[in-house]
Amino acid sequence: MDDLKRPTLDSDFTCDMAFNKITKWAQKNSLWLLAYGTGCGAIELSPTMTSRYDWSRLGIRGSATPRQADLLLITGYLSTKTLKRVIRSYEQMQDPKYVIGFGSCTINGGMYYDSYNTIKQLDLYIPVDVYINGCMPRPEAVLSGLAYLKDKIGDKKADGWIKYKQNFEWYRENQKKILKSFNGDNMPDKYNW
Amino acid sequence: MGFSKLTETKVLLKQYFKDIISIEEGGEQRLIIDLQSKDITSMINHLKDFMDFKHLSMISCVDWPEENKFEIVYILTSYSKNIVLMLKTKIDRKNPKLQSIMSLWPQAVTYEIELNEMFGVFFEGNDRMGEEFILEDWDDIPPMRRDFDSLEYANKNFKFRDERKDKKIIREFISEHYDEWRKK
Amino acid sequence: MSTDSMYRLLVTIAVILGSIIYGFFINSLARRITARVQNRMGPPLKQPFIDVIKLYSKRTFVTHGIMQTLGPILMLTGIISTLILIPYGKGYLTLYSSNGDLITILYIMTFGQLAMALAVGQAGNPYGTIGVARGLTRMFGYELPLILALISLIALNHSADVNVIIANQHGGIANWNAFRHPFVGITALLAMLGMMSYQPFDNASAPAEVASGPITEFGGKFMAIMMTTNAMFVVAKLALLVDLFFGGASNIFILALKIFLLYLYPLFVGLVFPRFAMEDTFLFFWKWPTLIGFIGLAIAIF
Ligand code: SF4
Numbered sequence: 314m315d316d317l318k319r320p321t322l323d324s325d326f327t328c329d330m331a332f333n334k335i336t337k338w339a340q341k342n343s344l345w346l347l348a349y350g351t352g353c354g355a356i357e358l359s360p361t362m363t364s365r366y367d368w369s370r371l372g373i374r375g376s377a378t379p380r381q382a383d384l385l386l387i388t389g390y391l392s393t394k395t396l397k398r399v400i401r402s403y404e405q406m407q408d409p410k411y412v413i414g415f416g417s418c419t420i421n422g423g424m425y426y427d428s429y430n431t432i433k434q435l436d437l438y439i440p441v442d443v444y445i446n447g448c449m450p451r452p453e454a455v456l457s458g459l460a461y462l463k464d465k466i467g468d469k470k471a472d473g474w475i476k477y478k479q480n481f482e483w484y485r486e487n488q489k490k491i492l493k494s495f496n497g498d499n500m501p502d503k504y505n506w
Numbered sequence: 507m508g509f510s511k512l513t514e515t516k517v518l519l520k521q522y523f524k525d526i527i528s529i530e531e532g533g534e535q536r537l538i539i540d541l542q543s544k545d546i547t548s549m550i551n552h553l554k555d556f557m558d559f560k561h562l563s564m565i566s567c568v569d570w571p572e573e574n575k576f577e578i579v580y581i582l583t584s585y586s587k588n589i590v591l592m593l594k595t596k597i598d599r600k601n602p603k604l605q606s607i608m609s610l611w612p613q614a615v616t617y618e619i620e621l622n623e624m625f626g627v628f629f630e631g632n633d634r635m636g637e638e639f640i641l642e643d644w645d646d647i648p649p650m651r652r653d654f655d656s657l658e659y660a661n662k663n664f665k666f667r668d669e670r671k672d673k674k675i676i677r678e679f680i681s682e683h684y685d686e687w688r689k690k
Numbered sequence: 691m692s693t694d695s696m697y698r699l700l701v702t703i704a705v706i707l708g709s710i711i712y713g714f715f716i717n718s719l720a721r722r723i724t725a726r727v728q729n730r731m732g733p734p735l736k737q738p739f740i741d742v743i744k745l746y747s748k749r750t751f752v753t754h755g756i757m758q759t760l761g762p763i764l765m766l767t768g769i770i771s772t773l774i775l776i777p778y779g780k781g782y783l784t785l786y787s788s789n790g791d792l793i794t795i796l797y798i799m800t801f802g803q804l805a806m807a808l809a810v811g812q813a814g815n816p817y818g819t820i821g822v823a824r825g826l827t828r829m830f831g832y833e834l835p836l837i838l839a840l841i842s843l844i845a846l847n848h849s850a851d852v853n854v855i856i857a858n859q860h861g862g863i864a865n866w867n868a869f870r871h872p873f874v875g876i877t878a879l880l881a882m883l884g885m886m887s888y889q890p891f892d893n894a895s896a897p898a899e900v901a902s903g904p905i906t907e908f909g910g911k912f913m914a915i916m917m918t919t920n921a922m923f924v925v926a927k928l929a930l931l932v933d934l935f936f937g938g939a940s941n942i943f944i945l946a947l948k949i950f951l952l953y954l955y956p957l958f959v960g961l962v963f964p965r966f967a968m969e970d971t972f973l974f975f976w977k978w979p980t981l982i983g984f985i986g987l988a989i990a991i992f
Contacts, residue, residue, distance in 0.1 A: 339743035364729040369721075372737055377902040378817075380752070380909030383744070394642050407750035407910045421667045427657040429649045430641065433664040491663065493643035 340383070340409060341466045344459070347382035347402060348375040352389020354416045354449045361452040373459060379405040384462075385439075389449065390418035390431045393491050396438060400488060403439050410474050411466070413458060414441045417448045424448065437487045440473030511587045512537065515557065523549060536590050543578075543595045547605045550580065550593065554610055559584045559591060562610075565617035567625045569652045574599045576627060580607075597627070606632035624650035701782040702774055706922070708942075709773060713921025714738040716950055720957050727961050742917050748910035754813050761809020762908070762915040768802030769919050773926045777853055777933060779941055784853060791850035792840055795930065802919065803829065806904060813907035821903025824968055825887075825894035831975035832884030832891075838983030839878040842990040843867060843934060846874075852930075856938035868935040873986030875935055880979035882956065884971070885927055889960025891971050899965075928952050 350358065362368050362375065376382045379402040391399060403412070414435045417423035422433035435441055442465060445458035465471040477484060489495045516529055516537060527540035541549060553559040563581040570577060573596075580593040597604060606629040608615045618629040619639050626648040629635055647654050670676070718738045725732025753759050775795050777784040790798075807826065810818040844850045846867075847858050859865050868875030884891045895903035905916060928949040932939065936952070939945035966974065 335743060336747035339740045339747060343737070343740040343744040345741075367725070367730040367732075369725065369733045370731045372733060372740060374733075377897055378906045378909070380907060381902070381905075381913055382909075392640075394640060397642065405752075407748045407752065409749060422660075422664070426666075427660050429646075429654075429656045429659045429663075433660070433666050437665060493645065 341463050342372040344373045344384045345376040345382050346384040346386050347379050350388045351391050351395050352418060354388035357449050357452060361455050366452045382406055383410055385412045386415055387419050387435055388415045390425050392430045396432055397492055408474050411442045411471050412439055412473055414444045420444055440477045442471045442473045535588055538592045541593060541595045543597045546595050550607055553582060558586050567621050571652050576602050602627040604629055606630060608632050624648055698782050702785050705778060706773060709922045709925040710918055713925045716953050742914050745910060745914035757812040758809045761805050762912050764805035765802040766915060766919050769922045771798050773922055776926060776930050778945055779939055787852055793850055810904045815907040817901040817906045818904050820900045821894050828884055828891060828894060828971055831972045832881045835877045835975060835979035835983045836881035838987055839874050842874045842987045845990045852933055856933055859937045866937040873982050877979050877983035877986055878935055884975055886956040888956040890963040890966050893965055893968055
């Protein structure tokens, strides 16, 4: 992890100085997340979006396709089969994009630490901006994680997507270690389906 | 009242199939039947066509490395008799082969390809045998076999996060401070 | 350029910009109302504006071909042409409506949707194709009653000019076409449910059923253009209906109010009824609205 290049922020952020403030404000207050539940954690999203906690107050909304989404929520354990789809969805999303790892399973394997089929550390394969701890996190924790992400976007610290681009080879190597079929020739060169 | 439906089924089955290994009651409305593997298809056929066991609940497998056997378990249900049947048969672990029952229940295909993937049991006559089901790009022995060490595999293939630099045990830390934080 | 046409141009630009803002505004009000009905807080009123700015500030630009890039822009063109052919009041606010009549408007209105269909075809997403097929089927459904209603109007007024139709409704609510010719009004209002693509008839975009329908493959800036277009389209459609059936408006504020009140009607219908299946949608439109429309037409002609 430590040998990763830190993104050089300014080169990527300052090209539109004049609109910088407005776009940051907009990106921060409008997060569309990809409705893609991977593990058991997805069950906590229903109370978070319905009337009791209602995340639309914060400008958060589900979107059905990765092309329109800004935020990928990995809700829990990821089996290697799902990881393939997640990487693909992540590649299809349009920059700037953010990832939230949700639950202990994404952090260190959680209760599936000895499973042959779930990955243990999410940030080896895709860059994670915010982790929400807990098994499973309650809606309050989810909301606080989302609020933290919003602050991070405002402070220009949510730079996972730049990191992914700059360290693409490293991520790709990690992915290939698990997903053997990614070694084949029929993969697009820089992915990006 | 003559015989209950359960006893009736038991007696009938014993009559038809002479070389049943054992047949016993496994609780209320439940029969456990041990069979030889060559009989299993004809038995299921008979049960479905003549004795009204129309519902295939599941197919499962148990690994017995000590005896060098796999035990395949079929669970059938009859709604008219209200009986759940458990058919068990043991097959060789070295060369696990069995006749597919996909012609009787199309949904059996899914169970069979899953067993093929998880245990390596081969079902003859299933045309989707060998298809990738849950495990994509798998290159070890089938993972549900008992001689497969899951933890070892996980340690070999996945990287765990390093422990905290300050060596703090976070659970204790939280429980120490819990009351403090709650008051805030 | 004479000062007169100069002013007209300026007013037109103002109306186009205003319709974007007003479209977003009623959209966010609708989201608020929906949220209150579901016992939620709902997003803040500025949410659609934030969404659009965010979408315009997206960095990646994925396109599958020239038609996909052109599609949303052609759609925008179609909507702007529709917009400037509809009168929004008196004087300069009639914009260019004297240049085209009802038939032109109807024709141009579908232009955007057809451009969209082509763009989706190139994007090559199966969900998009399903969405377009559904959308066009629904259009096929509601256009029959709609056109019946409009033909009745034309027959009644002996003119297809929207300005003439507005002038004929002068003098009180009782003179509005919706009340003076109730059969025609009811037909148009029922057809409008399909036109607004709200809940019972939202089977084209059908969230979570076919991903998000035609717009599945369009993200970022395309999506932003489409949201803008939709906002304008809603205003255009509602303004046309207000002009035709609810007496037009003498100034822009009354028009805005009427548009909003009319907008509430499909919204509340949508909150009560769940989504129809495709064949039910089609059946619905070709059954009662069409029947009532024929009655209205018969009364209008004889
Ligand atoms: S962290 Fe807990 S709740 Fe979340 S996916 Fe893992 S086991 Fe399930």
